[in-house]
Amino acid sequence: MTSETSRPGRQRLAPEVRRRQVLDAAVAVFSEEGFHGASMDAVAARAGVSKPLVYVHGGSKDELFAACLHREADRLLDAVQSAAGAPGEAPLVRLRRALRAFFHALTTQRAGWTVLYRQASTGPFAGEVDALRRRIVEEAADLMADGLGVPRAVALPYAHTLVGAAEGLADWWLGDPDAAGDGVAEPADVLADMLLAVVGPGIEALTNGSSGSIASSSSVSGER
Amino acid sequence: MTSETSRPGRQRLAPEVRRRQVLDAAVAVFSEEGFHGASMDAVAARAGVSKPLVYVHGGSKDELFAACLHREADRLLDAVQSAAGAPGEAPLVRLRRALRAFFHALTTQRAGWTVLYRQASTGPFAGEVDALRRRIVEEAADLMADGLGVPRAVALPYAHTLVGAAEGLADWWLGDPDAAGDGVAEPADVLADMLLAVVGPGIEALTNGSSGSIASSSSVSGER
Amino acid sequence: MTSETSRPGRQRLAPEVRRRQVLDAAVAVFSEEGFHGASMDAVAARAGVSKPLVYVHGGSKDELFAACLHREADRLLDAVQSAAGAPGEAPLVRLRRALRAFFHALTTQRAGWTVLYRQASTGPFAGEVDALRRRIVEEAADLMADGLGVPRAVALPYAHTLVGAAEGLADWWLGDPDAAGDGVAEPADVLADMLLAVVGPGIEALTNGSSGSIASSSSVSGER
Amino acid sequence: MTSETSRPGRQRLAPEVRRRQVLDAAVAVFSEEGFHGASMDAVAARAGVSKPLVYVHGGSKDELFAACLHREADRLLDAVQSAAGAPGEAPLVRLRRALRAFFHALTTQRAGWTVLYRQASTGPFAGEVDALRRRIVEEAADLMADGLGVPRAVALPYAHTLVGAAEGLADWWLGDPDAAGDGVAEPADVLADMLLAVVGPGIEALTNGSSGSIASSSSVSGER
DNA sequence: TATGAATGAGACTTCATTCAT
DNA sequence: AATGAATGAAGTCTCATTCAT
Incomplete structure (x- = not known):
């Protein structure tokens, strides 16, 4: 295994960068679908990350929405x-x-x-x-x-x-x-x-x- | 306890009365929770009727919401x-x-x-x-x-x-x-x-x- | 109120005639939709009678199906x-x-x-x-x-x-x-x-x- | 009690294995109950998995049945x-x-x-x-x-x-x-x-x- | 760290069945 | 006898959330 980023999906980013990524995606999705209409899947997909990562950086759905607000x-x-x-x-x-x-x-x-x-x-x-x-x-x-x-x-x-x-x-x-x-x-x-x-x-x-x-x-x- | 409404369940009402009951409840719930946030259960509970009755008088959730609008x-x-x-x-x-x-x-x-x-x-x-x-x-x-x-x-x-x-x-x-x-x-x-x-x-x-x-x-x- | 059949929906028929009506309708509906797919509503509609009458003359859905068989x-x-x-x-x-x-x-x-x-x-x-x-x-x-x-x-x-x-x-x-x-x-x-x-x-x-x-x-x- | 399968829940399996599990269970249940009589709950129980998994691997009930066929x-x-x-x-x-x-x-x-x-x-x-x-x-x-x-x-x-x-x-x-x-x-x-x-x-x-x-x-x- | 895999809970909807007239 | 009105229960499907790698 080389030191290069062997798998693109596993790119380690600084936490604050990831957090902004997630928040940006969340704002976009929430604004388009509403709170209940938006799914965490959609947020993850929009952010280009996996769903557990949304939870790590954004907390629960309620917390994520509050953070957006x-x-x-x-x-x-x-x-x-x-x-x-x-x-x-x-x-x-x-x-x-x-x-x-x-x-x-x-x-x-x-x-x-x-x-x-x-x-x-x-x-x-x-x-x-x-x-x-x-x-x-x-x-x-x-x-x-x-x-x-x-x-x-x-x-x-x-x-x-x-x-x-x-x-x-x-x-x-x-x-x-x-x-x-x-x-x-x-x-x-x-x-x-x-x-x-x-x-x-x-x-x-x-x-x-x-x-x-x-x-x-x-x-x-x-x-x- | 008066002689009125001795038992809340199984009360036969005229269709237009029930329909208004259901619509009133639906407007209330939709206004509080939004379309996605509102559940048909909540509408039924608010109207004091069973869930199937909501479907009989209000149709599907989409139709009910449109009727409210x-x-x-x-x-x-x-x-x-x-x-x-x-x-x-x-x-x-x-x-x-x-x-x-x-x-x-x-x-x-x-x-x-x-x-x-x-x-x-x-x-x-x-x-x-x-x-x-x-x-x-x-x-x-x-x-x-x-x-x-x-x-x-x-x-x-x-x-x-x-x-x-x-x-x-x-x-x-x-x-x-x-x-x-x-x-x-x-x-x-x-x-x-x-x-x-x-x-x-x-x-x-x-x-x-x-x-x-x-x-x-x-x-x-x-x-x- | 005359003695004529003032309402056509309330026509009193001999029990065995009604029973055959219901059974015929049930056979037809069951054959088209299958047991689970058939609804008592459909049987009633096919027989041209109300749903409670199906229960009076045909019993429960299981009994009705067994009778058909x-x-x-x-x-x-x-x-x-x-x-x-x-x-x-x-x-x-x-x-x-x-x-x-x-x-x-x-x-x-x-x-x-x-x-x-x-x-x-x-x-x-x-x-x-x-x-x-x-x-x-x-x-x-x-x-x-x-x-x-x-x-x-x-x-x-x-x-x-x-x-x-x-x-x-x-x-x-x-x-x-x-x-x-x-x-x-x-x-x-x-x-x-x-x-x-x-x-x-x-x-x-x-x-x-x-x-x-x-x-x-x-x-x-x-x-x- | 052997050391195998210590806990039945939350077992990670390869997708193709799970898919076969689900299909096998579906064939069994459909054959016993018929399409309408079979419930997705029954299929999940027969496969020993949760219901959402049936949907992940088998799709909707219609699709699952077609896959079985x-x-x-x-x-x-x-x-x-x-x-x-x-x-x-x-x-x-x-x-x-x-x-x-x-x-x-x-x-x-x-x-x-x-x-x-x-x-x-x-x-x-x-x-x-x-x-x-x-x-x-x-x-x-x-x-x-x-x-x-x-x-x-x-x-x-x-x-x-x-x-x-x-x-x-x-x-x-x-x-x-x-x-x-x-x-x-x-x-x-x-x-x-x-x-x-x-x-x-x-x-x-x-x-x-x-x-x-x-x-x-x-x-x-x-x-x- | 990051994720594929898995699930408990809850939503919409329909149906067999029964009351009150 | 006959029916319109009403409901408990069950079914399909989705989603927020978490484990195991």
Whole structure:
């Protein structure tokens, strides 16, 4: 037996490399098939390794899925946070950058986003997913509270609204990637601008209204 | 112990009653566990009937899921459409009524909404789910196109944004029901007004801008 | 409510008529699907009655199948026995008539034959079927012992051979009904003659040989 | 207790060994219970392995059954064909050797024969079973056509008769193994000779008759 | 370390059988 | 007498997980 890699299937790799291999495959498969629909066989095949190795590096199916969730959520949050920058800058500029980063991250992490937002909100990971989502919403709430000069408790529902709106827009775009973009700017930037066009004026108007009577500041409150 | 339902087993019921029992249970279970995660055993247990009865009244798991999808989508769409009223009325009034009906439906049909919108759009029902989702969003797009005087294709992404924002707000509220509502008006109405406060000004502003330069109508387009 | 049969599904019939209805349907279904493959639903549907009625008139599935076996075996044996006639007549003439009756019975009782010989020889009714077959073989053994003037114990294996040969021929014919028959005589008669052409000379020759050395009377015993 | 097979569970075997184990068990169970009556549980238990292993090595129930059919048919046909030898030899000698091989195979492959010949020829395997049966009977028909100097189409019903007769004789013998055999020769050889004693003279006589008037060559054609 | 081989548990589905009308 | 409605039990098949090499 020579010292060369005599059998290609038995290639020894550094543990962290193998772990990333497995996680990448898992994210891909989970995003395509959902948690229950995905099989460990499929993950192993996608990673190009044997099934026991998936267990060695990824743990049980539940653990593997949780690891996917966390890694993808961390990536997303990191991207948004670092784009938002320090609290000193103009708040709406920070929001704009954060939104652009958010939509941009979807382009490069589409599978991760799907795992986080389309597959896992039901089933045994609802709680885990909710906690991860909360981290994102709270980042948005911080930005808005800072920008509007209102208490965080007041900003919270608007943050949920904003994040929900972003999700809705993102889903539409991911379902039909050619529909957005004018061919000049980055699609992610276009999406961020579309979103701001819808919610920007409303958010600005909120700065002038008292927290309790926000609804009455709407221009469509004529009825009843 | 009353004289009613002396023995739970072997109760003869009219077929349509049983069918609704089964469908209700199925919607509940599917919404909690997802399609793959839900078991026919769980549906039967939730409905309080035996498993074969689920097959008699709901057909196979696929058929049962499809039936759930269609019933819930029809219910939701009916509620929103009848609330929106005829096209002759003032557009923003129609939108307001539609939104109120939408939030109202979300609170009474939470599970149905979850089945429709929080399920994997991958798998064997992708087409079906997409078609049903489209019907709902397109109703919103019709309203907005009518109200804004813009082509439907332009209104579509804003409709997705609007629906997503409504979801985000509803999720927040359903997770903490005491947080919204002033104790006077219906919570659903309060939510509708909050949403309009955020998106109303932006939507109005869109009426003046051309589709391509929507983003530039935002007051935060200073950067870059 | 008049005294007329207001509902056609609730027609009261004499028990023996119903029983025959059910048995006929059962024979048909069992012959087509086999014991395990046949469902009580199918039997009920074929009989044009409801399933509980099948249980009332036919008993459990096992009992129903046993009843089918016995009725069909009795019919077959009756036909053969009455054709064979009394022991006084010329033995080979009796055999010939019996064989013709046998093949003729297959034409009119094809389903019954299938149930008896093609479906039931495996499974939980093997013993029952064997007993019924034995009755037929023993009828043949009686005929042969009588005709050849040999003890019944000696005739028995030849009776098995004869019945097996008849089965083989019958199976072939039933699988391809157009293959037999010259267009003039009854197909059943042609089959009987074919069988006699094969086994007749051998049986006659056995009359002259001793029981122990039958094999040596063969003209092909040259080897070894 | 020897040192062998210390623990029955979790034994690693070569795939081809396991596959034969599974097939053997399947043939046994199918022959005893029929296709519908046999359960995969029973096959697994008979093979002494777990149920998933049956699926790994045998595929679905349909595939497993088909594999049984083919293996047993091949075995049987191989045995008979190699015993029959080349066409150049004396026809009746070939027939004799083939019959001996046939009876020998019946005694060592009883279950396989049962699977092939005592199963419902209805159901999803009708075509497959018929084709395999035909191969065996046609081998006999070839031998007979060769030996008698008649066209194969003429020989075919006689081949069915011959095979049926062999089955009848074999059934009788296998039901009462002490009844046949003189204690000197192989029982299978004795059975072959008994069969030839019955059908040999008839077959020889057929050589002189034309196909249409075979029946009239019988010595019992006096009636009608 | 890495894997081929094996299995316990559970899912979907159907069927024989029986109650309540 | 007759039936629509209902269910316990069993069957096929898959999957997460682990042993033995």
